[in-house]
Amino acid sequence: MNLANLITVSRIALSPIYLLALYQFYLPGDNIGWVLLVGFVLLAASDGIDGAVARRQGTVTKLGKLLDPIADKVLLGGSFVVLSILDVMPWWATIAILVREVAITIYRLIVIRDRVIPASSSGKSKTIMQCIAIGWLISPLNVWLHNETFEIGYGLIYGAVFLTWYSAFKYVQESR
Numbered sequence: 010m011n012l013a014n015l016i017t018v019s020r021i022a023l024s025p026i027y028l029l030a031l032y033q034f035y036l037p038g039d040n041i042g043w044v045l046l047v048g049f050v051l052l053a054a055s056d057g058i059d060g061a062v063a064r065r066q067g068t069v070t071k072l073g074k075l076l077d078p079i080a081d082k083v084l085l086g087g088s089f090v091v092l093s094i095l096d097v098m099p100w101w102a103t104i105a106i107l108v109r110e111v112a113i114t115i116y117r118l119i120v121i122r123d124r125v126i127p128a129s130s131s132g133k134s135k136t137i138m139q140c141i142a143i144g145w146l147i148s149p150l151n152v153w154l155h156n157e158t159f160e161i162g163y164g165l166i167y168g169a170v171f172l173t174w175y176s177a178f179k180y181v182q183e184s185r
Contacts, residue, residue, distance in 0.1 A: 013063035017076045024084040038152030088143045131176035142169040
């Protein structure tokens with residue numbers, strides 16, 4: 010177990026605690042959203058930190074390449090589910106994102122016998138867009154800057170769903 014993998018495992022372990030806090034304490038437009046946002050940003054940022062540590066220390070492992078996307082799915086997928094339960098995120102978008110994530114995870118597990126497929130640039134863009142959408146939805150700004158003409162949150166959700174599926178097609182295409 011190297012430092013990068015320890016950071017990844019910590020993200021997996023801390024994500025359910027964060028998701029429980031999000032479920033129990035989130036109130037649209039309330040200042041507690043800032044605290045929840047900081048927690049989300051810290052967990053999401055650990056995704057980049059573990060990769061940077063692994064590359065810098067030369068400790069990129071097959072285990073890390075496998076655990077990292079799982080850690081992302083626990084935090085991001087869990088956040089989408091909680092936000093849908095709280096009626097902040099539409100269920101259709103959460104389901105669309107989760108179907109893609111499960112399908113690509115199954116695909117990764119099938120091809121792992123031959124090789125581990127690292128994250129692609131489209132997959133990283135997808136993750137960043139999902140993080141931005143979740144962050145906006147958690148933020149009190151989502152309610153404070155609500156505008157009937159153009160809803161920023163829905164624009165971000167549509168962007169996240171689009172990039173999620175675009176990256177799936179690119180991922181399968183690039184892995185052949």
